[in-house]
Amino acid sequence: EPEVTQTPSHQVTQMGQEVILRCVPISNHLYFYWYRQILGQKVEFLVSFYNNEISEKSEIFDDQFSVERPDGSNFTLKIRSTKLEDSAMYFCASSSDRTQYFGPGTRLTVL
Amino acid sequence: EDQVTQSPEALRLQEGESSSLNCSYTVSGLRGLFWYRQDPGKGPEFLFTLYSAGEEKEKERLKATLTKKESFLHITAPKPEDSATYLCLLEGGTSYGKLTFGQGTILTVHP
Numbered sequence: 522e523p524e525v526t527q528t529p530s531h532q533v534t535q536m537g538q539e540v541i542l543r544c545v546p547i548s549n550h551l552y553f554y555w556y557r558q559i560l561g562q563k564v565e566f567l568v569s570f571y572n573n574e575i576s577e578k579s580e581i582f583d584d585q586f587s588v589e590r591p592d593g594s595n596f597t598l599k600i601r602s603t604k605l606e607d608s609a610m611y612f613c614a615s616s617s618d619r620t621q622y623f624g625p626g627t628r629l630t631v632l
Numbered sequence: 633e634d635q636v637t638q639s640p641e642a643l644r645l646q647e648g649e650s651s652s653l654n655c656s657y658t659v660s661g662l663r664g665l666f667w668y669r670q671d672p673g674k675g676p677e678f679l680f681t682l683y684s685a686g687e688e689k690e691k692e693r694l695k696a697t698l699t700k701k702e703s704f705l706h707i708t709a710p711k712p713e714d715s716a717t718y719l720c721l722l723e724g725g726t727s728y729g730k731l732t733f734g735q736g737t738i739l740t741v742h743p
Contacts, residue, residue: 525675554731556733562735563719563733563734563735563736564670564676564719564733564736565733566730566731566732566733569730569731577725577730577731610673612675612676614675619663619664619666619681619683619723620666620678620681621666621678621721622678623668623675623676623677623678624675625674625675626673626674626675
């Protein structure tokens with residue numbers, strides 16, 4: 522069964538460094554999403570992406586964040602200058618209609 | 633602003649003891665309501681999609697229903713393997729991809 526994959530599973534970085542989280546959505550899906558979940562808190566929507574542009578973004582998704590679909594298979598989330606409060610699980614999801622399928626997540630730890 | 637509230641925050645059941653989880657919402661135009669299951673350290677796993685009031689979906693021991701103000705996830709004769717956090721996700725708004733998760737209900741089923 523097709524699934525969303527994410528790499529790396531765990532990323533440790535220093536405050537102020539740039540990180541890129543990678544996702545490979547399900548191959549025939551056209552809609553892509555990023556979410557984050559701070560430890561012990563609820564899953565929060567960051568951004569949705571369709572037809573090579575952002576459809577919606579939340580207040581969390583400020584100028585430090587960007588998304589890109591650099592080729593036909595990858596979908597990336599870049600954080601330009603990480604802060605301690607960016608430490609969280611980041612989930613990628615994709616959909617062909619409205620039902621989203623989630624990846625296993627990348628745990629980002631900012632020191 | 634779209635809002636999603638799940639109750640109870642935590643629920644402990646004995647194996648075989650049926651119960652219901654609630655997801656109350658306010659939204660400017662419901663596009664879809666989704667139920668997910670999340671195990672610790674993993675991504676949300678899709679369960680059901682509901683689009684309009686009166687709709688019901690069923691899968692094994694789970695049944696999801698939807699009204700104009702809330703959704704219920706009914707669990708019949710639960711087993712210990714049903715223990716997980718159950719998440720409600722709301723898609724609202726006039727453009728695709730405006731999404732809000734509830735904080736989840738932590739279900740524990742004791743043998």
